[in-house]
Amino acid sequence: MKPIGLYIHIPFCSGKCPYCDFYSVKTNESVYDEYTEQLINKIRSLRGKYRTDTVYFGGGTPSLLGTERLCRLLDAACESFGKAEEVTVEVNPESAPALDFSKLAAHGLNRVSMGLQSSDDRELALLGRRHTAEQAAYAVGLIKKGGISNISLDLMLGIGEQTQSSLEKSIDFCAELEAAHISAYILKIEEGTLYYRRKDTLPLPDEDSVCDLYELAVKRLEERGYRQYEISNFAKPGFESRHNLKYWRCEEYLGLGAAAHSFIGGRRFYCTRSLEDFYRDVTADDGEGGGKDEYIALALRLTEGLVFDRYEKRFGEPVPQSVINSAQQLLPTKLIRITDEGISLTVKGFLCSNAVISSLL
Numbered sequence: 020m021k022p023i024g025l026y027i028h029i030p031f032c033s034g035k036c037p038y039c040d041f042y043s044v045k046t047n048e049s050v051y052d053e054y055t056e057q058l059i060n061k062i063r064s065l066r067g068k069y070r071t072d073t074v075y076f077g078g079g080t081p082s083l084l085g086t087e088r089l090c091r092l093l094d095a096a097c098e099s100f101g102k103a104e105e106v107t108v109e110v111n112p113e114s115a116p117a118l119d120f121s122k123l124a125a126h127g128l129n130r131v132s133m134g135l136q137s138s139d140d141r142e143l144a145l146l147g148r149r150h151t152a153e154q155a156a157y158a159v160g161l162i163k164k165g166g167i168s169n170i171s172l173d174l175m176l177g178i179g180e181q182t183q184s185s186l187e188k189s190i191d192f193c194a195e196l197e198a199a200h201i202s203a204y205i206l207k208i209e210e211g212t213l214y215y216r217r218k219d220t221l222p223l224p225d226e227d228s229v230c231d232l233y234e235l236a237v238k239r240l241e242e243r244g245y246r247q248y249e250i251s252n253f254a255k256p257g258f259e260s261r262h263n264l265k266y267w268r269c270e271e272y273l274g275l276g277a278a279a280h281s282f283i284g285g286r287r288f289y290c291t292r293s294l295e296d297f298y299r300d301v302t303a304d305d306g307e308g309g310g311k312d313e314y315i316a317l318a319l320r321l322t323e324g325l326v327f328d329r330y331e332k333r334f335g336e337p338v339p340q341s342v343i344n345s346a347q348q349l350l351p352t353k354l355i356r357i358t359d360e361g362i363s364l365t366v367k368g369f370l371c372s373n374a375v376i377s378s379l380l
């Protein structure tokens with residue numbers, strides 16, 4: 020049985036960040052208990068049906084569940100789908116200190132992803148985050164003390180009042196905390212968020228400044244030893260997220276929990292944004308997945324790009340000549356590069372990846 024990824028969505032947060040459109044609710048311990056029980060039942064009901072080599076608890080804020088519930092979930096996943104090689108839990112700086120990381124590590128946890136966003140407390144306040152940089156540094160210390168060194172930190176680009184110098188400081192802050200992996204996302208104003216309603220009054224940098232911040236981030240991260248491997252993801256050698264690579268390489272994954280998405284057997288499906296729907300096992304079909312165009316679009320998010328051999332192995336035919344011709348036409352723009360191995364986007368190309376990918380397809 021080919022191993023797949025397991026994603027478990029924990030849809031709870033202590034408050035709502037004004038820019039966030041992930042599904043999460045503010046609730047109480049009894050709901051955490053009920054949700055954990057339902058997840059465990061679901062995992063056990065699928066016992067032996069899948070083998071997983073990566074497990075990822077995302078949210079929301081999985082750390083809010085606390086050590087005992089997380090350990091029970093880790094055990095259930097391991098008993099039902101086998102021991103995974105990479106097991107990640109997302110935490111935030113304010114709830115992480117309540118966790119017992121050595122106990123979690125004993126139950127299989129070996130990677131932690133923390134939403135830091137910035138090391139500048141003023142930027143954090145503008146983002147509506149409920150922690151300081153010092154709290155984040157303290158939490159990272161506890162994670163390491165618990166024996167987990169594979170730590171990923173999230174940064175955000177394009178925050179109100181962010182400057183090149185404050186961004187460099189945030190990157191250096193992560194490097195000094197010895198993060199193995201850094202995700203640097205450009206702030207997007209998503210419909211339905213508080214930021215969206217206030218978008219005309221937010222003091223956000225203009226598009227050109229955001230592009231400059233992105234290029235600076237790529238350069239500074241490289242200088243600090245983080246190799247870019249995806250549009251927004253950077254890692255010390257060997258610390259790329261194996262779980263997230265499955266998404267970009269169009270490999271299978273099972274998503275459990277409210278709002279979790281799955282890709283199994285060529286079909287995409289998901290549980291809607293509702294605890295009740297998850298409890299009642301309601302899923303929605305999202306159509307076929309893993310087709311040629313989707314594969315190419317996702318591969319081009321990676322710095323390795325669209326690898327000719329890998330495509331041919333998967334689809335039993337070479338990359339369409341039309342794609343190669345379009346890529347050749349784009350060469351003078353310096354948004355793309357073509358080698359004997361494949362086609363990939365440059366840093367400038369990543370900044371307008373949607374347009375570049377559409378023109379290739």
Ligand code: SF4
Nearest residue numbers: 032035036039078079
């Ligand atoms: S950004 Fe993270 S902590 Fe904030 S509301 Fe969204 S999921 Fe919760």
